[in-house]
Amino acid sequence: MTAFQELRLDGVGRRFGGRDALSGLSLTIRQGEFIALLGPSGCGKSTALNCLAGLLPLSEGSIWQDGARLDTLPPERRGFGMVFQNYALFPHLSVRKNISFGLQMQRVPRDEVKRRTDEAIRLVRLEDHAGKLPGQLSGGQQQRVAIARAVVLEPSLVLMDEPLSNLDAKLRLEMRTEIRRLHQTLGLTTVYVTHDQEEALSLADRLVVLRDGRVEQTGTPQELHERPANRHVADFMGYRNLLPMRVKAVHGSTVAVDGSGMTLEGTPVGKFAAGDEVVAGIRPEDLHIGVHGVPVTVEVVEYQGRELAVEARTADGVALHIMAGERPASGDSITVSADPARVLVFPGGVA
Amino acid sequence: MTRTALRHRLAERGVDRQLWLLVPGLACVLALFVYPFAYGIGLSFQPSEGGFLGAYRTFFADAYQRDTIATTLGLALPAAILNVAASVPIAYRMRGRFRGKRLLTTVLVVPITLGTVLTAEGLLNYLGPAGWFNRALMSIGLIDDPIRLTNNYWGVFFSLVITGFPFAFLLILSYLSGIDPTLERAAATLGAGWWQRFQRITLPLLAPGLATTFCLTFVLAFSVFPSAVLVGDPAGETRVISIAAYHAAYEVYDYPLGSAIAVVMGVVELAVVAIVLGLRSLLYTGSTGGKG
Numbered sequence: 341m342t343a344f345q346e347l348r349l350d351g352v353g354r355r356f357g358g359r360d361a362l363s364g365l366s367l368t369i370r371q372g373e374f375i376a377l378l379g380p381s382g383c384g385k386s387t388a389l390n391c392l393a394g395l396l397p398l399s400e401g402s403i404w405q406d407g408a409r410l411d412t413l414p415p416e417r418r419g420f421g422m423v424f425q426n427y428a429l430f431p432h433l434s435v436r437k438n439i440s441f442g443l444q445m446q447r448v449p450r451d452e453v454k455r456r457t458d459e460a461i462r463l464v465r466l467e468d469h470a471g472k473l474p475g476q477l478s479g480g481q482q483q484r485v486a487i488a489r490a491v492v493l494e495p496s497l498v499l500m501d502e503p504l505s506n507l508d509a510k511l512r513l514e515m516r517t518e519i520r521r522l523h524q525t526l527g528l529t530t531v532y533v534t535h536d537q538e539e540a541l542s543l544a545d546r547l548v549v550l551r552d553g554r555v556e557q558t559g560t561p562q563e564l565h566e567r568p569a570n571r572h573v574a575d576f577m578g579y580r581n582l583l584p585m586r587v588k589a590v591h592g593s594t595v596a597v598d599g600s601g602m603t604l605e606g607t608p609v610g611k612f613a614a615g616d617e618v619v620a621g622i623r624p625e626d627l628h629i630g631v632h633g634v635p636v637t638v639e640v641v642e643y644q645g646r647e648l649a650v651e652a653r654t655a656d657g658v659a660l661h662i663m664a665g666e667r668p669a670s671g672d673s674i675t676v677s678a679d680p681a682r683v684l685v686f687p688g689g690v691a
Numbered sequence: 692m693t694r695t696a697l698r699h700r701l702a703e704r705g706v707d708r709q710l711w712l713l714v715p716g717l718a719c720v721l722a723l724f725v726y727p728f729a730y731g732i733g734l735s736f737q738p739s740e741g742g743f744l745g746a747y748r749t750f751f752a753d754a755y756q757r758d759t760i761a762t763t764l765g766l767a768l769p770a771a772i773l774n775v776a777a778s779v780p781i782a783y784r785m786r787g788r789f790r791g792k793r794l795l796t797t798v799l800v801v802p803i804t805l806g807t808v809l810t811a812e813g814l815l816n817y818l819g820p821a822g823w824f825n826r827a828l829m830s831i832g833l834i835d836d837p838i839r840l841t842n843n844y845w846g847v848f849f850s851l852v853i854t855g856f857p858f859a860f861l862l863i864l865s866y867l868s869g870i871d872p873t874l875e876r877a878a879a880t881l882g883a884g885w886w887q888r889f890q891r892i893t894l895p896l897l898a899p900g901l902a903t904t905f906c907l908t909f910v911l912a913f914s915v916f917p918s919a920v921l922v923g924d925p926a927g928e929t930r931v932i933s934i935a936a937y938h939a940a941y942e943v944y945d946y947p948l949g950s951a952i953a954v955v956m957g958v959v960e961l962a963v964v965a966i967v968l969g970l971r972s973l974l975y976t977g978s979t980g981g982k983g
Contacts, residue, residue, distance in 0.1 A: 395876050415879040428877035432895050432975035441891070442881035475977055493881065 421490030601656030606683030633677030846922030866900030
């Protein structure tokens with residue numbers, strides 16, 4: 341397959357029966373990048389992937405590979421590899437034949453098919469299972485066959501649709517590393533769909549956060565993690581405490597907000613005036629138990645190994661999620677505070 | 692050994708009081724199928740003359756009788772193959788959801804409910820020498836004399852297709868919807884065009900279902916009787932084996948010969964089914980990944 345310099349999605353959209361499943365997705369994917377499409381279920385990320393693969397026709401927009409228009413080509417002529425959520429391995433073909441299927445479709449000479457298939461089987465470490473049918477493999481092994489089948493063609497772009505969601509937690513971590521390793525060693529360009537922010541942050545060079553078919557924010561993992569553009573992205577990036585509040589005063593680079601039974605200093609994301617409805621976002625690990633701050637009552641304590649996840653309530657009955665080092669007991673009264681730089685204040689209201 | 696332990700050990704082998712539920716069914720099968728079947732087989736070995744195998748010898752010695760096997764196979768095999776072959780592309784196109792699917796399915800399936808006699812009457816009216824089909828062809832000057840399409844091989848063949856097709860179609864549609872549609876999409880992303888996807892992925896996964904469907908429609912067609920009489924040529928071209936059996940038993944009153952012909956009929960059917968199922972066992976018959 342010929343590599344491209346850049347793949348450009350230009351206002352790509354897809355409607356299902358009058359409803360926008362995806363609209364106005366514009367994105368430029370550069371050669372060698374790992375892009376994650378992140379969002380909750382129904383946000384349009386799988387639709388975007390299927391549009392890119394050619395499995396769904398676009399309702400609007402266009403896709404360009406360097407100078408060539410791509411969205412009018414059928415999937416078999418785009419030269420992209422795809423890893424499906426349920427793997428979609430051909431159940432009647434052995435592991436070897438599953439992997440060599442694409443090469444045979446490209447009419448690659450027989451000895452080259454054999455060489456490249458062997459290489460791909462070795463790459464995903466399935467030498468001992470090459471003759472088995474997919475039904476005889478474990479979930480992780482099936483996953484590796486699906487990846488080998490997609491990358492053996494040396495596709496210009498690999499599309500992955502939640503490839504790890506059917507695996508157990510331990511295997512998921514292993515395969516995550518495996519996918520990143522393959523991406524680097526083979527020099528792939530990858531678009532990866534997931535609803536798991538941790539997966540997206542650890543794998544991707546760039547993230548696209550989608551919600552209701554629209555792009556909420558695009559950026560590097562660090563940008564999104566530290567400076568989410570709005571409260572929806574913040575919600576996805578681990579800001580578990582999203583508290584509806586009101587601006588009390590604006591002082592230079594910080595704002596004072598109150599509501600939900602507490603008063604906080606935070607960093608504004610956007611312009612505010614006193615009295616505005618806002619949402620204050622704080623990560624559980626950025627709330628510290630100390631002597632000063634907001635008094636809360638501990639309700640639930642979950643042991644999580646190195647830390648404790650604490651759910652507490654303010655005097656107004658608003659729940660706060662806190663990460664604690666030592667064990668407060670259920671029913672304890674504690675006070676919590678947060679660094680103003682770590683409290684992000686987003687526009688509130690409906691939206 | 693205590694009582695409870697015995698009951699426990701029996702339950703482990705699947706023996707418990709629920710087995711009594713099988714009694715009514717078993718009694719019916721014994722009284723209505725196994726006994727008459729065994730009686731018929733026994734009868735076929737007791738002809739009035741010619742000894743133990745006399746009835747079979749009579750059947751195979753007479754070319755007029757013997758040829759009914761070939762006649763019946765000549766009708767049933769092509770009809771079953773056509774029913775299966777015609778159902779595949781239609782069912783393949785009808786897998787997904789689309790407007791009017793229910794209506795189309797109903798139209799395709801209606802002939803099952805009509806019964807052979809009604810179908811035969813329709814065929815006579817439509818394809819007969821004075822039927823619409825011939826009159827239409829003659830009026831546009833395509834033919835001068837009516838084409839004979841009833842009271843011969845073709846009449847019976849059409850009747851078998853009309854009644855057998857819906858059956859084959861319904862079965863194949865359900866086999867097809869049992870195949871995970873993402874498999875074809877995966878094949879497409881690997882560079883396979885529609886024909887390659889069908890031939891390399893869908894067809895191999897569907898083949899065991901096609902074999903089963905073929906067996907069922909073949910058995911249905913092989914026991915053709917009403918249409919062979921009504922729209923066929925029961926004394927000549929479409930003298931099928933069931934007519935021979937009927938003739939022997941109820942017109943000549945030679946029950947042993949009638950039974951012997953029925954047994955031959957069963958053996959031929961079983962042989963065809965055994966060959967097809969034998970070939971089927973060579974195919975992949977495991978999961979097809981779909982909802983079915």
